[in-house]
Structure formats: C-alpha cells, structure tokens
Amino acid sequence: MSLINSEILYKPSYTYGEHEVIKRNNFRYYKIExxxxxxxxxxxxxxxxxxxxxxxxKQSDSxxxxxxxxxxxxxxxxxxxxxxxxxxxxxxxxxxxKVIIDNIFPKVTSFIASEATVHNEYSYAGTLDLxxxxxxxxxxxxxxxxxxxxxxxxxxxxxxxxxxxxxxHDKMHDTDIRQAMLFIVYKExxxxxxxxxxxxxxxxxxxxxxxxLRYYNEVSL
Numbered sequence: 204m205s206l207i208n209s210e211i212l213y214k215p216s217y218t219y220g221e222h223e224v225i226k227r228n229n230f231r232y233y234k235i236e237x238x239x240x241x242x243x244x245x246x247x248x249x250x251x252x253x254x255x256x257x258x259x260x261k262q263s264d265s266x267x268x269x270x271x272x273x274x275x276x277x278x279x280x281x282x283x284x285x286x287x288x289x290x291x292x293x294x295x296x297x298x299x300x301k302v303i304i305d306n307i308f309p310k311v312t313s314f315i316a317s318e319a320t321v322h323n324e325y326s327y328a329g330t331l332d333l334x335x336x337x338x339x340x341x342x343x344x345x346x347x348x349x350x351x352x353x354x355x356x357x358x359x360x361x362x363x364x365x366x367x368x369x370x371x372h373d374k375m376h377d378t379d380i381r382q383a384m385l386f387i388v389y390k391e392x393x394x395x396x397x398x399x400x401x402x403x404x405x406x407x408x409x410x411x412x413x414x415x416l417r418y419y420n421e422v423s424l
Contacts, residue, residue, distance in 0.1 A: 211280075211311055212312075212313045213280055213281060214314070216315050217315070217316060217375075219319040222328070233322065233329075235322055235325060240322055240327060240328040241328070243328070246415060246416060246419045247360055249415075249418070264292055265350065265390070268292050268390065269347075272299045275300040276317075276332075276346060280333070281317055311337055312336040312338075314334075314335050316331065316333070316334040317334075318332065322375070324374070326420075327367060327416065328371075332345050333345075333346070334372070341378055341379060341380045342384055343382075343383050343384075344365075345385055347387045347388075348387075349387060349388075349390065350390050351389070358398065359408070359411070361385055362385070362398075363411050365385075365405075366411070367409075367412045367416075369405065369409070382399060382401050383408070384399050384400075385398040385399075
C-alpha cells in the first residue's frame with residue numbers, strides 16, 4: 204500500500220514553534236518560553252467528576268495505534284517518507300490512515316498546517332491535527348480512531364478541544380477559523396464518519412470551553 208500524497212496541495216502559511224511536552228502527575232504541559240502551560244486535553248479531564256488512571260492492554264494498544272495513525276497522516280500531508288513497522292498495531296494504523304486518505308481527504312482543497320502547536324497567552328496549549336481549507340472555509344480538524352461509537356459527551360468534549368485550538372490559532376495568527384470537523388475511523392470495521400460544527404455551533408463550543416477553562420483556573424488556585 205502506498206501512502207503518497209500526489210493530489211492535494213500542502214501550502215503551509217504560518218510558523219509554529221516546537222515545544223517540549225512534559226507529563227507530571229498524569230497531567231500534560233507544554234514548555235513555552237520556560238513556562239509550563241497546561242494542555243487542553245488535561246484541562247478538559249479536570250472537569251470530569253472521576254478520572255480513571257488505569258489503562259488496560261487494549262487501551263494501551265489504542266493509544267499506540269492512534270499515535271501511529273497521526274504520524275502516518277502527518278507524513279502524508281507534508282510529503283515525507285512513511286515508514287511502517289511490521290507489527291499488528293502498525294498495520295491497523297496504516298489501514299486507518301488509508302481510510303481517511305481515500306474517503307475523507309478528498310473533501311480537502313488544501314492542507315495548511317499539520318501537527319502544529321498553538322497556545323493562548325500561556326493559559327493553555329495544544330497540538331492541532333490539521334488545519335485545512337474545505338468548502339472555501341478555514342477548517343480545524345481532529346482525527347479520532349475508536350473501537351466503538353463515541354458518546355455524545357465525548358463528541359462535545361472533542362469539539363470543545365477543537366474550539367480551544369481555534370481560539371488560540373485565531374489569536375496567534377489573526378485567522379478566522381469558520382468550522383471544525385472530527386474525522387473518526389473505527390478500528391475493527393474500518394467504517395468512518397465526519398462530524399462538523401459550523402461557525403454557529405463552533406461558537407457555542409467556544410463558550411463551553413471557556414467555562415471549562417474558568418473551572419480549571421478556579422480549582423488550580
């Protein structure tokens with residue numbers, strides 16, 4: 204199987220820094236100008252009533268597959284060589300990537316940024332999966348792989364994550380991100396779905412995110 208991008212234009216338009224990610228007490232931080240800035244995903248976890256820090260073997264495999272899939276897609280987008288390992292998880296990640304490339308990427312007019320770190324005045328930081336032009340709209344995208352259908356709660360949380368990134372990117376680079384998308388592929392069936400938050404819904408998710416950020420700041424005092 205070949206994962207070579209020969210069709211969609213990659214046109215990076217913004218500059219992003221590379222920042223060390225530090226994990227402390229099951230909490231992720233980005234080191235930005237010698238400050239430890241909390242990650243969006245960690246802030247979202249704080250708002251949950253319970254946190255399970257135990258991971259099963261299946262969950263560990265799921266994390267590895269997800270990381271590999273992100274790496275393969277980033278290399279596809281940026282026209283880098285893709286090296287796949289001869290392992291079960293690598294093959295699954297490669298197949299998941301191909302589903303996205305064959306069925307979802309055709310919606311993309313151009314790739315603008317891939318695996319780019321953004322932050323909002325050092326209050327939070329995160330790495331967006333993809334910024335692209337779709338239907339003449341600047342669109343922020345997150346890839347998800349899963350064994351089962353995601354709950355409405357998780358879908359809302361994923362869109363709040365994208366809303367946080369959109370706020371940060373718009374502020375850092377004076378952009379106007381108009382919509383957010385989730386590209387979800389299922390590991391066993393290789394079925395997929397695309398969920399979209401238009402500008403109005405994205406605005407609602409931004410408000411939800413701001414509530415979560417305020418809560419985090421209150422409990423972190």
